[in-house]
Amino acid sequence: MKIVVFITQTQDTEARIKVGSSGDSIDTEGMKWIMNPYDEFAVEEAIKTKEAYGGEVILITAGPQRASQALLQGLAMGADSAVHISDEALGETVDSLVLSKLIASELGKIEGVDLIFTGMKIIDEESVQVGIQIAEELGIAHLALVSKVIDVKPDEKKLVCQKEIDGGSVSVEVSLPALITCPDAMNEPRYASVPNIMKAKRKPMKVVSLDDVDFGSLGIGRDAVGKSGAKIKTVSLEVPEVERKLRIIKGSDETTVKGDEIAESAKELVKLLRDDAKVI
Amino acid sequence: MSSEIWVVADIKADGQVRKVTFEVLSEARRKLGGSVCAVLLGSGVSDKASELAGYGAEKVYVVDNPNLKDFNPDGYVKSLCELIKKHSPAVVLSGNTAFAEDYMPRVASGVGSGLAMDCVDIGMTDDGRLKIKRYSHSSRAISTQEFSGDGSAMIATVRPNSFKEEEAAGAGQVVNEDVGVTDADIKIKVLEMKTKESDRPELTEAERVVSGGRGLGSEENFNHIYDLADLLGAAAGATRAAVDAGYCPYDMQVGQTGKAVSPILYVAVAISGSVQHFSGMGSSKVIVSINKDPEAPIFAKSDYGICGDLFQVLPPLTEELKKALSE
Numbered sequence: 014m015k016i017v018v019f020i021t022q023t024q025d026t027e028a029r030i031k032v033g034s035s036g037d038s039i040d041t042e043g044m045k046w047i048m049n050p051y052d053e054f055a056v057e058e059a060i061k062t063k064e065a066y067g068g069e070v071i072l073i074t075a076g077p078q079r080a081s082q083a084l085l086q087g088l089a090m091g092a093d094s095a096v097h098i099s100d101e102a103l104g105e106t107v108d109s110l111v112l113s114k115l116i117a118s119e120l121g122k123i124e125g126v127d128l129i130f131t132g133m134k135i136i137d138e139e140s141v142q143v144g145i146q147i148a149e150e151l152g153i154a155h156l157a158l159v160s161k162v163i164d165v166k167p168d169e170k171k172l173v174c175q176k177e178i179d180g181g182s183v184s185v186e187v188s189l190p191a192l193i194t195c196p197d198a199m200n201e202p203r204y205a206s207v208p209n210i211m212k213a214k215r216k217p218m219k220v221v222s223l224d225d226v227d228f229g230s231l232g233i234g235r236d237a238v239g240k241s242g243a244k245i246k247t248v249s250l251e252v253p254e255v256e257r258k259l260r261i262i263k264g265s266d267e268t269t270v271k272g273d274e275i276a277e278s279a280k281e282l283v284k285l286l287r288d289d290a291k292v293i
Numbered sequence: 294m295s296s297e298i299w300v301v302a303d304i305k306a307d308g309q310v311r312k313v314t315f316e317v318l319s320e321a322r323r324k325l326g327g328s329v330c331a332v333l334l335g336s337g338v339s340d341k342a343s344e345l346a347g348y349g350a351e352k353v354y355v356v357d358n359p360n361l362k363d364f365n366p367d368g369y370v371k372s373l374c375e376l377i378k379k380h381s382p383a384v385v386l387s388g389n390t391a392f393a394e395d396y397m398p399r400v401a402s403g404v405g406s407g408l409a410m411d412c413v414d415i416g417m418t419d420d421g422r423l424k425i426k427r428y429s430h431s432s433r434a435i436s437t438q439e440f441s442g443d444g445s446a447m448i449a450t451v452r453p454n455s456f457k458e459e460e461a462a463g464a465g466q467v468v469n470e471d472v473g474v475t476d477a478d479i480k481i482k483v484l485e486m487k488t489k490e491s492d493r494p495e496l497t498e499a500e501r502v503v504s505g506g507r508g509l510g511s512e513e514n515f516n517h518i519y520d521l522a523d524l525l526g527a528a529a530g531a532t533r534a535a536v537d538a539g540y541c542p543y544d545m546q547v548g549q550t551g552k553a554v555s556p557i558l559y560v561a562v563a564i565s566g567s568v569q570h571f572s573g574m575g576s577s578k579v580i581v582s583i584n585k586d587p588e589a590p591i592f593a594k595s596d597y598g599i600c601g602d603l604f605q606v607l608p609p610l611t612e613e614l615k616k617a618l619s620e
Contacts, residue, residue: 026431027568039430051550110402133550139429139572142398142408149402154367154480157395160543173484177543178364179391180306180495181488185481197533197550198543232405244407244443250429250436257580258596268587270601278599279609282581283617285597290579292501292558293525293617 014068014167016059017123018092019116019131019144020052022076022083026136030252037247038106039137048083051132053090053202054195058162059130060091061200066167069093071123075115077104081218088213089205095216096123100223100238108243109142114231115238116143117150119221127170129192133158141194148192155192156185160199260285294381294444296327299354301373301387302345304335305495306364306488310344312498313388315458317451318348321386322461324416325423329463330354330382334372336362339467346465348458353467354380360474363483366396368474374403375472377446384423386415389450389553390497401448407440409449411553413576423447431549431572452576453497454555489544493519496547499528501558502574504547507534508563508584508603515540517607518562524614530554532570548573563603566591583607 024030025045033040048056059070072087074080075098084095098115120126131144141157148155156176163184164173170189175182177196205213228235236242262278264270270278286293300318303311314331321329331350333341335357342353356372377385377400385400387393389411401408413435414426422442428435440447496502503525505518515535522529530547531540547554549572559577563584564570571594574580582591582598583606592598599606 024430026433026572030430030433032434037436039434108407109398110405110407113402136549137430139411139427139432141394142401142410145395145398146402149370149399155399156481157366158391177391178395178486178488179497180491181486181544183363183486184484186484187481191480196543198536198546244441244445245409245438246441247436247438250434252430252434255575255594257594259593261582261592261595261598261600263587263600268600269585270599270606275601275605276609278601279606279613282597282599282610283613286558286579286581287617290558290596292579293614 014062014066014127014165015123015125016062016068016070017120017126017129018052018055018059018070018072018087019129019147020056020072020074020083020087021049021135022046022074022080023049023135023137032250032252037250039250046079046082048086049132049135051134051136051195051197054197054199055130055132056087056090056092057200057202058195062128062162062165066165071096073116073120074098075103075112077101084218085213086205088216089210090203091209093216095218096221097218098221098223102223102239105239106138106247107238108245109140109146110244111233111237113143113146113150114233115226117147118226118231120147121151127167127189128172129190131192131194133194133196144192144194153190153192154187155194156187157194158196159193160196294383297380297382298325298327298329298384299332299382299386300329300350301332301334301385302341303388303390303393304338304341308337310341311388311390312458313390313451313453314345315348316453316456317386317388318345318350319459319461320415320456322349325384326417327383332373332376334361334369342467343465346463347460349461349463351464351466353465354470355467356470356472358472358474360476360479363486364392365479365481365483366399367479367481369396370399370403371474371478372472373400376470377404382446383421385446385448387450389452393450397448397450404446406445406448409438412449412451413455415449415451423449425449428576431568432575452553452555454500493522494526494528496528496530496545496552496554499554500556501525501527502530502547502554502556502577503527503560503562504530504532504564505535505540505562506532506564507538509535509540512540517603521560521562521607521611524611524618525558527558527560532564561591561595564591565589566594
């Protein structure tokens with residue numbers, strides 16, 4: 014099995030965030046960059062598949078130089094090699110359509126790919142679309158939100174899995190190659206051991222410059238990478254302070270309600286919901 | 294490019310039109326100008342056209358094909374791409390359902406369009422470009438974005454419960470389209486579909502949601518969540534921790550990778566309030582939390598709450614709610 018994982022490096026959204034001076038993006042000064050958490054599930058699933066059926070796992074990303082850290086993490090988890098489309102312009106928000114074309118063009122050069130995994134969402138932009146758009150560019154099937162791979166049939170080039178849909182789930186069969194987007198319910202990503210982190214640095218990493226990309230064949234101009242050529246532009250961004258009423262009923266000792274306080278707290282909460290919030 | 298604004302109808306497993314479709318039709322009429330039309334894709338769905346007209350659709354483009362069943366994205370991608378290429382609408386909208394997240398990205402690629410997903414506001418610039426607001430960074434930031442106006446259809450999906458639905462008589466002229474989706478177009482073979490029969494409303498479209506966290510402690514104890522939800526006519530949700538612990542199925546997960554909900558009332562029971570969970574419910578109008586930890590982060594983001602043990606608080610709370618609801 015030849016397995017590719019499309020990963021991205023994202024901002025750590027659990028970190029404190031503030032709006033940058035331009036007013037249209039997050040201030041990245043001192044930002045902690047991490048492998049997109051949902052791509053960890055994708056890398057894990059790829060390695061598990063390789064362990065079961067043999068083959069190799071190749072990582073691919075498009076991003077500025079710092080994105081190589083995310084690739085190193087994936088290599089330390091157990092991937093075999095990586096491709097990095099590297100340009101500082103890719104550090105800005107790029108249209109999903111452009112990103113998917115760039116990734117698909119490099120991915121298309123890898124022969125004999127059977128499976129592509131990627132996280133179901135990129136957390137900083139909250140984008141669910143890039144992976145699926147890669148499948149469209151490559152002209153292969155995609156399965157979104159796969160909660161379980163049920164059966165891989167390498168000889169028949171088929172895959173059976175369970176995917177989540179509105180109000181339930183569905184078992185499906187698809188011919189390979191196919192692209193799968195991975196939610197967190199799928200597996201438990203492994204940690205990289207220290208020796209494997211050291212080994213990762215010696216694994217092959219191919220760096221592709223934007224100068225090497227044949228934009229003409231992708232049907233886009235090079236200016237499509239960057240704000241001037243984007244189909245959708247962010248004009249402003251806010252980090253709103255959520256104003257909540259904070260009317261929390263506590264016990265007399267400032268912790269849990271106890272004894273008679275319990276029934277009283279229930280009474281008071283219902284009164285607040287009815288008379289103050291007017292939601293019941 | 295025509296001036297038509299398209300709203301693609303979302304159809305549920307039971308064949309009914311999802312409420313978000315009416316919300317988007319209504320908001321498109323209020324905010325976007327132009328001729329608001331609906332697109333109805335599916336198998337055996339033609340009779341829904343009049344419902345869409347009832348929310349102001351001037352035309353209803355219909356592709357009714359047996360290959361458009363089982364929420365299989367392939368046929369929808371082909372159908373919608375063909376329709377967009379043929380009629381060049383200015384804007385294409387739909388609800389942001391799991392299904393839309395599945396097929397709409399391919400449609401955008403197929404017609405070379407920009408795609409803004411899970412929008413919570415829509416409008417037009419003076420020069421006729423779609424303008425939207427959407428959350429990012431685990432819903433802690435909200436960005437205003439504008440399409441560049443390069444002539445390609447401007448495609449966006451809209452978070453359910455963002456807008457009020459409002460009936461309005463539209464002409465509802467039915468335009469039957471034969472896109473010719475064949476078996477060969479369908480790459481994904483559906484082996485088995487498991488949709489749950491539930492009397493509870495669906496999470497994403499419910500006006501009230503009751504969710505439980507890991508503190509519930511067991512699958513059996515989740516009955517407390519279901520009972521409270523049923524009393525309030527609410528949908529039942531859960532945190533990732535509760536789903537991972539096996540207390541309830543994945544389709545109840547609210548949060549960054551689960552469902553994004555925007556109800557009027559969100560009741561969080563034994564939920565500490567992680568960034569990831571807030572990402573999926575932070576836009577709720579009123580947040581109520583019950584947690585025994587006075588330091589739980591959820592309290593700092595709640596409107597109302599009780600610091601108490603859920604097993605002690607829920608019984609009297611249920612009684613009081615029953616009284617209040619029967620008044």
